[in-house]
Each structure stands twice: as structure tokens, then as C-alpha cells.
Amino acid sequence: MDQRISLITLGVADLGRAMGFYSGLGWEGSSPDGDVAFYQAGGMVFALWSRAKLQEDSAVADDPGGWGGITLAYNARSPAEVDAVLAEAEAAGGSIGRAGAATFWGGYSGVFIDPDGHPWEIAHNPYWTINPDGSITR
């Protein structure tokens, strides 16, 4: 198995609402069938799909609801950009889990929660490089 991830799918309650939120962040994607939506995100694809269908498709017997131990992160190029993205997410209908602040590891980060409860950490990590194409090198 090569060391890469092709796709991340977030389960959502209402595809239109979820697409509206990510559209509010400036993300452009499309739904071929009104059922699933795909967004090209660098070298991978980000998808939104019914949480119940994703559960069944993922061979998960029970969905207790809520968070499941996975967090996505977006690295910004400065602390000010972290704050700007958090403000953008709040304006788009997300909630702020924690405001931008210095972290114990020497960076700066905050968290927004999307309308389906999926957390995104927005971080400035001065030790990792963000390449011009947005890819990250640690």
C-alpha cells in the first residue's frame, strides 16, 4: 500500500446545507447526482455524502453519533491567516470550537466545527513548509 490517501468523505445530514457551508469557504465542488459531492483538494478528493449511506458503505455496524476520533487540519501561512479562516468559517455557518491562540508546540491554531460536527483545526506551524501549490512538507 503506497503511503497516500486518495479520498476523505465526511458524512452529512443534508448535502445542500453542507455544500453551502463549504461554498461559503470558497470551495468549488459539484455533485454528479445530488447524492454525493466531490471537491478536488490538492492531490486528493474531498467528498460529502449522507452519513447513513457512508456508514453502511464503510461496513460500520453502529453509529453512536457525534465525533469519531478523526480531525482534519488546514495549515495557514501566518497566525493572521488562521484568524481570517476562522472568521470565514463562522460567517459561513460554522461554530468556533476554540479561537486562535498560541499552542504548546510553538505554533498558533484554532478550531471550527462544520455544520455536521466535523472539527477542523486551522493552524500556523512555523516548522513545516507550505509549498506554493499548497502541499505540506514536514
Added chain:
Amino acid sequence: MDQRISLITLGVADLGRAMGFYSGLGWEGSSPDGDVAFYQAGGMVFALWSRAKLQEDSAVADDPGGWGGITLAYNARSPAEVDAVLAEAEAAGGSIGRAGAATFWGGYSGVFIDPDGHPWEIAHNPYWTINPDGSITR
């Protein structure tokens, strides 16, 4: 917010066990401190960290345990490679959620579950391109 994801962190119960599993899949990463582990995965970083610490850091009030509506996927170059990756995951200590089989959307896929309950769909999608560097173009 640019249309990209920098980092995916999976919460785990035992970092050594989780690193052993991904090592069994041929993934090379390292832990700077014995607490978190990082793996370069194409243009992003894949991380393993204590689920309880990740919960707190992600500003998640309650963790009901189990799955939380996010599934990762790995696209393979053929149905035979799907079966090979599933066999590799089972040999490394994962469980098979569903065996490789034709899908309703015209591809071929199966699911393995990692030791912490995180599902990975392994798929051959004949409609999407896997570039030589492993990036996906839909």
C-alpha cells in the same frame, strides 16, 4: 480558505500498536516525542495521536466512542490491487469490513478497519486517474 487539506489525524488508543499496524502496510513515519506520529502522505501529512488528547485539542465536548462519520479511501490501480491491499491490511492486524467486490457505481472496492476502528475503503475507480505520483484527478 484554499481548497486543500493539510493534515488528517486519527485518534488511537495505543500509539505503538497503531504505528505497528501502519508499518505493516509499508508506511514509514516517525514520532518526535512518543506521543504523536507523522507520516508524509503525498502533499499532506497523516498523523496518529491519543484519541483523548485529540478530542480535547479539537474542542469536542463528548466522545461517544466508535465511528464519527468520516471514512478515508485509498484508490488502487486495479481490482487485483484492491484485493492485495485488503490482504496486506488483514495480515497487519486489521479486520475486513467487506471483501473486495464490484460496486453499484461501476468500480470495485472493499473496506478494512484499522485496530482503532477507523475504516478505509480500498477502491478501484476506473473513472478517476491515479497520476504517477499517487495524486488523484477526478
